[in-house]
Each structure stands twice: as C-alpha cells, then as structure tokens.
Amino acid sequence: MPQPKPPSARPRPWPALPLPLLLLLPLLAACKDEVQAARPAAPPPVSVIRLQPESVPIRTTLPGRTAAYQVAEIRPQVSGLLQEKLFREGMAVEAGQPLYQIDPAPYRAALASAEASQARAEAMLQDARATTSRYRPLVGQNAVSRMSYDKAVAAQAQAEAEVAAARAAVQAARIDLDRTRITSPIAGRTSRSNLTVGALVTASQATELLTVTQLDPILVDVTQPAEALLRLRREIQAGRLQREGEDAVEVRLTLGDGSEYPLPGRLQFAEATVDRDTGAVTLRAVFPNPEGMLLPGLFVRARLEAGTAREALLVPQQAVTRNTRGEATALVVDEQGVVRQRVVETERAVGSQWLVSAGLAAGERVVVQGAQRVREGVKPEVREITRQELEQGGGPALAAMRARG
Known part of the structure; x- marks a missing residue:
C-alpha cells in the first residue's frame, strides 16, 4: 500500500489576497502599458558609406575563340x-x-644536262668573241667586208643570249633539285x-602532305556588339573614359573550365567593318603561349580594359533599389541627419558595385545597411563604415544593429 506523504511535503496554498488589491491589479497593468507607449522609440540604426571619387578601370568581358598565329599547308x-x-x-x-x-635522281640528271648546255653556250660565246676581235681591225683596212663584221657581231650577241638562257636553265634545275627536299x-x-x-x-x-601550326604566340578573336563599341568611343570622346592607346590595352583570358590563363595578352586590332549577320565587330588579341596550353579553336572569355573612368563614384549594389516606376534609387543621409531618397543613373556594374553617373555627389553618405528600417524624412542612428568593413560582413556597426534587433 502506498505510504501517505508527510505533511511537510504537501504544496502550500497561495496566500489569499485582499479583495481591494485584486481590483487594483488590472489598473496597474494598464498604467504600465501607457508608460511604455508614451516612451519615445529609439531611432532606427543604419550603416552608411561616404562616397569618394576614384579612378576605376572599366573592364569588358567578351566571348571568343583561339586561332593559330600561322598555319602552313605543306604541298610538294x-x-x-x-x-x-x-x-x-x-x-x-x-x-x-x-x-x-x-626522289632527287631525275632532278640531278636535269641539272647536269642544263650545266652541259651552259658549257656549250659559253664555248660558242668564246668563239664568237674571238671572231669579232679578229674582224674589228681588218674592217678598217678593208681586208674584211663590213657585212662579215656585222655578222660576227650579231653571232656574238646571239651567243651571249644563249649563255644567259643556259644559266637560267641551270638555276631552274637547281631550284627543282632543292625542292625535292x-x-x-x-x-x-x-x-x-x-x-x-x-x-x-x-x-x-x-x-597537302601535312600542316604546320604556329602556337606561340596565339591569336584570340572576340566579338563585341557594334552598339557597345560606339558607346565606348563616345565616352572616350566625351572625356568620361581615358585610354592610352590600342596597343596598351591588356587582355586577360578565362578558359572554358573557369580557370584563369596566367599570361596577359595585348589587343592587336579591331575590324573596320561590322558583320551583317551578327551586328558585331571582331577584335583580335595576341597571347604568349610558350607551354602550348592554348590550342586553336578553344572557347574562351576575354576580359579587356576599355579605359579608365576618372573621378568615378562607386555605390554598393545592395544600396540601389528600384521604385514603382522602375527607376534606380538610393537613400542618403544629408548633413542634418535626415534620410533622403535619390533617383540615380547607373552605367555599368564594376564587380559588386554600380558605377553611378548621375544622382549622387562625392562626399554624400549612402545607406548600405538598414534601409528597410527607414524612410524618407526619418532621422536614424547613423554609423559610418568603410567599404572593406562592408565586404567583410559589416564590422561592428552591423553587429550593433543585430544586437538591437
């Protein structure tokens, strides 16, 4: 049979409260809620980056294929x-x-025959010259007729021509013999x-008997839309981009497996015409290939520097959103600490940032964290961070925001 618990182990009942105190409890709870509601809310924390102008290399990635620098088709x-x-x-x-x-035997025989013909022609020339030399003084003494002398001179000229032809035949036979190798x-x-x-x-x-392909250096042909090339030239003419020259453009390669080719190349030239079928312009770059890693016909992606943007403003991509009209916008904190919304123009992506051409100015503070907590006209708690801290996860500013919830 179960033993009864000792009186000390039994739970003690709650002490009974007086009725007036029970009636005051709801009133005290209501007063606490009113006090908490009357307390001002803490300003929302945001992290900002101060924009600084800088020189930014503008890179373009284009598809292309490798091609042999030279190809020789060997034929006899x-x-x-x-x-x-x-x-x-x-x-x-x-x-x-x-x-x-x-087999060089027939061509050696042809060369020997040509050399013999040359020797015969040179002997005939020697005889013709001797005859002309004998007749020359005799003509003045009327010992030889003028006609005989003229015939001797013509025979000498004919012999000289035959010698020249024989020498050419010997040269041709020697060339054919050399071509047997x-x-x-x-x-x-x-x-x-x-x-x-x-x-x-x-x-x-x-x-052809075979082909010989020169692989070092090697060519890379890439294609660029004609519209992009025209826009690039307009930016260079307007001074927004600066380029030292076509020969100074460095090109880097990404191979088909995603690996980076270690050696840089140089842009050689751009086609002067646009392909009617694709609407693209072909650019050619030259790369060193001492190890023969690159073979003709490989698909690659070429990254080349189109120029350098001076005094450019870069904004992290997470700081730029779209409004209902599809415009790119960013939140800035002005000198009074008030959040303002700006409509910005983005030209291109540079890594994880946007290159902004309008809407923002150097020195302004752009909200990069906590934008969902604020709206235009609000005075937030501002913490300025560096771009390096943002790339590393926000630094202490983001940690403080997370701690506050």
Whole structure:
C-alpha cells in the first residue's frame, strides 16, 4: 500500500489576497502599458558609406575563340616519288627543318644536262668573241667586208643570249633539285601526315602532305556588339573614359573550365567593318603561349580594359533599389541627419558595385545597411563604415544593429 506523504511535503496554498488589491491589479497593468507607449522609440540604426571619387578601370568581358598565329599547308612543288619522311608526327619543328625527301635522281640528271648546255653556250660565246676581235681591225683596212663584221657581231650577241638562257636553265634545275627536299616554312607543330613513303606526289597538288601550326604566340578573336563599341568611343570622346592607346590595352583570358590563363595578352586590332549577320565587330588579341596550353579553336572569355573612368563614384549594389516606376534609387543621409531618397543613373556594374553617373555627389553618405528600417524624412542612428568593413560582413556597426534587433 502506498505510504501517505508527510505533511511537510504537501504544496502550500497561495496566500489569499485582499479583495481591494485584486481590483487594483488590472489598473496597474494598464498604467504600465501607457508608460511604455508614451516612451519615445529609439531611432532606427543604419550603416552608411561616404562616397569618394576614384579612378576605376572599366573592364569588358567578351566571348571568343583561339586561332593559330600561322598555319602552313605543306604541298610538294615538284613531282616524284616520296622517298623519305624526316619528322615525327605531332613534333615541334623549326623554320627550314626538312620534312620529306622526294626522289632527287631525275632532278640531278636535269641539272647536269642544263650545266652541259651552259658549257656549250659559253664555248660558242668564246668563239664568237674571238671572231669579232679578229674582224674589228681588218674592217678598217678593208681586208674584211663590213657585212662579215656585222655578222660576227650579231653571232656574238646571239651567243651571249644563249649563255644567259643556259644559266637560267641551270638555276631552274637547281631550284627543282632543292625542292625535292621539302622543308617547313615556319616554326610550329606538325599534324599527321596524309601520305606515306612510296606515294607519288605531283607539283602543287590539291591534297597537302601535312600542316604546320604556329602556337606561340596565339591569336584570340572576340566579338563585341557594334552598339557597345560606339558607346565606348563616345565616352572616350566625351572625356568620361581615358585610354592610352590600342596597343596598351591588356587582355586577360578565362578558359572554358573557369580557370584563369596566367599570361596577359595585348589587343592587336579591331575590324573596320561590322558583320551583317551578327551586328558585331571582331577584335583580335595576341597571347604568349610558350607551354602550348592554348590550342586553336578553344572557347574562351576575354576580359579587356576599355579605359579608365576618372573621378568615378562607386555605390554598393545592395544600396540601389528600384521604385514603382522602375527607376534606380538610393537613400542618403544629408548633413542634418535626415534620410533622403535619390533617383540615380547607373552605367555599368564594376564587380559588386554600380558605377553611378548621375544622382549622387562625392562626399554624400549612402545607406548600405538598414534601409528597410527607414524612410524618407526619418532621422536614424547613423554609423559610418568603410567599404572593406562592408565586404567583410559589416564590422561592428552591423553587429550593433543585430544586437538591437
């Protein structure tokens, strides 16, 4: 059987309050609410950044593809039997390095025949000169007729022409013999060979033997809308942007996998015409490629500096909102500590900030945190922070705002 609890363990009843005190409790609670309602509310806390003019590099990111700096299609310039392949497919070759050897025997024979013809023509020239030399003094003595002398002079001129033709034939035969050894006209990397040893090739045939591609440096062709290029030129002419020159424009690459190419390039030129199909202008940049990382045909994104905006004002993007009319607006705290709303004009995004061209002035304080707590005409509790503190999470100002709720 359960044992009864001792009297000390039983709960004590609440003491009974007098009836007049019970009637006063609602009145005391009402008075407390009135006192709390009459107490003035604390001003809402906001964080602001003071705008300072600065020089801002304006960068443009454009899509593009890589292209080989030079491509040489190797074709034979003489006909014959392909006797030897002197390279390994895919290897790097230097300018003038031998690639193929065509059977040189027929061309050596042709050169020997041309040299013999040249020797015969030179012998005939020597005889013609001797005859002319003998006839020259005899003409004055009437020992030789004038007609005979004239024929000797003409024969000498004909012999000189035959010697010149024979020398040209020897030179042509030597060139053909040299062309039996096919060399690379440029430095680059070889492709696969389309023909093997033993194949019969013909001069200037349609099918190339192989291609040699120069990869260092390498080209990057990017496209920019014509309207963007015109706007950029107007800003430069108006003085809002400054550029040192086309040769000074540095270009950076982002590869297809999102990685950054480590070496910078330089803008080479811009096309003088607009593509009718796309309405874009092609820009070409040159990049060093010593390791061969970039191959022709890769899709890349090129980031180039369009110019430098002097005395520019940058506003964090979280400080700019849209009103019901779709206009960009920002809240500022004036010198009297009152919140004012401004309609601003944003030109472009620069990282996580807007480049503002109108609506704000240097030295003004823009609300970057707590904008949802205030409205125009309110005097908030203002805490000025730096841009670095904002990027790091707001610093002590934001911590104080969170503590106050």
